[in-house]
Amino acid sequence: MHVFExxxxxxxxxxxxxxxxxxxxxxxxxxxxxxxxxxxxxRAKAENDILVVSIFVNPLQFNNPxxxxxxxxxxxxxxxxxxTIPCDVVFMPSTDEMYPTPxxxxxxxxxxxxxxEGAFRKGHFNGVAIVVRKLFExxxxxxxxxxxxxxQQLAIIQKMVQDHNIPIEIVSCDIVREADGLxxxxxxxxxxxxxxxxxPQIFKTLTDAALKKQELSPESxxxxxxxxxxxxxxxxVEYVEIADETQLQRLKNWEDTDHARIFVALQLGNVRLIxxxxxx
Ligand code: AMP
Numbered sequence: 001m002h003v004f005e006x007x008x009x010x011x012x013x014x015x016x017x018x019x020x021x022x023x024x025x026x027x028x029x030x031x032x033x034x035x036x037x038x039x040x041x042x043r044a045k046a047e048n049d050i051l052v053v054s055i056f057v058n059p060l061q062f063n064n065p066x067x068x069x070x071x072x073x074x075x076x077x078x079x080x081x082x083x084t085i086p087c088d089v090v091f092m093p094s095t096d097e098m099y100p101t102p103x104x105x106x107x108x109x110x111x112x113x114x115x116x117e118g119a120f121r122k123g124h125f126n127g128v129a130i131v132v133r134k135l136f137e138x139x140x141x142x143x144x145x146x147x148x149x150x151x152q153q154l155a156i157i158q159k160m161v162q163d164h165n166i167p168i169e170i171v172s173c174d175i176v177r178e179a180d181g182l183x184x185x186x187x188x189x190x191x192x193x194x195x196x197x198x199x200p201q202i203f204k205t206l207t208d209a210a211l212k213k214q215e216l217s218p219e220s221x222x223x224x225x226x227x228x229x230x231x232x233x234x235x236x237v238e239y240v241e242i243a244d245e246t247q248l249q250r251l252k253n254w255e256d257t258d259h260a261r262i263f264v265a266l267q268l269g270n271v272r273l274i275x276x277x278x279x280x
Pocket of ligand 1: 177
């Protein structure tokens with residue numbers, strides 16, 4: 001496994017590999033790796049000649065400075081896990097390496113960024129787009145792998161790739177969950193015992209709500225899920241939305257889309273959790 005901290009050395013390495021007509025599968029991460037990340041990597045490894053993983057906690061996508069400060073960093077363990085895939089190339093740049101000069105790029109994702117995470121985390125998706133675009137330019141992968149855990153992020157990246165004619169295939173991967181249903185997340189390690197015990201209620205509520213499609217309109221289902229979550233004292237619910245999977249706009253009638261999804265974001269103690277589920 002080759003580990004690079006500098007763009008130039010990574011470039012040199014990948015150029016040589018590229019000349020041998022290898023395909024590159026890329027998985028961008030912020031580290032604190034768990035089984036959800038590893039599933040993306042195994043798939044990328046299986047579908048390409050070379051697996052490149054980046055680990056970079058991107059300050060530009062944190063709207064809350066405390067969240068950035070408290071973001072878990074477990075680099076030694078991450079490298080051990082990456083060896084097990086096995087990963088071919090790890091890119092772990094410093095902030096100065098990624099942003100030698102202040103970033104001023106402003107993306108416009110229209111309606112897609114005006115809802116849910118975009119509405120509650122101002123500037124978040126602009127920061128995501130800036131770093132992912134830069135990483136794409138550095139790594140030049142054939143395919144890049146993203147988790148549906150961050151469903152809106154996936155939609156934003158798809159749009160960025162389309163709008164800017166970036167010749168990279170975006171591959172979306174299923175959410176990996178703990179045995180009790182909690183979506184895996186780097187932030188889960190920050191939950192205390194009580195919070196961890198109650199956290200699976202998020203997925204349980206989403207599944208219960210989704211099963212009521214025959215009897216409830218999208219808005220009634222949304223209200224039902226919100227009410228269930230608000231009954232739990234420790235949950236500070238930010239939003240519950242039911243939207244179509246392409247535009248991510250609030251759904252009025254089930255007939256308006258083939259693929260609806262329920263989304264939730266809430267604060268549990270000082271940890272912010274998100275989850276979503278397709279409604280069949
Ligand atoms: P992060 O390190 O949180 O930026 O995540 C890196 C990538 O892993 C993103 O594409 C996430 O959507 C994906 N990811 C994180 N958690 C999960 C999960 N539980 N299941 C599937 N993908 C995930």
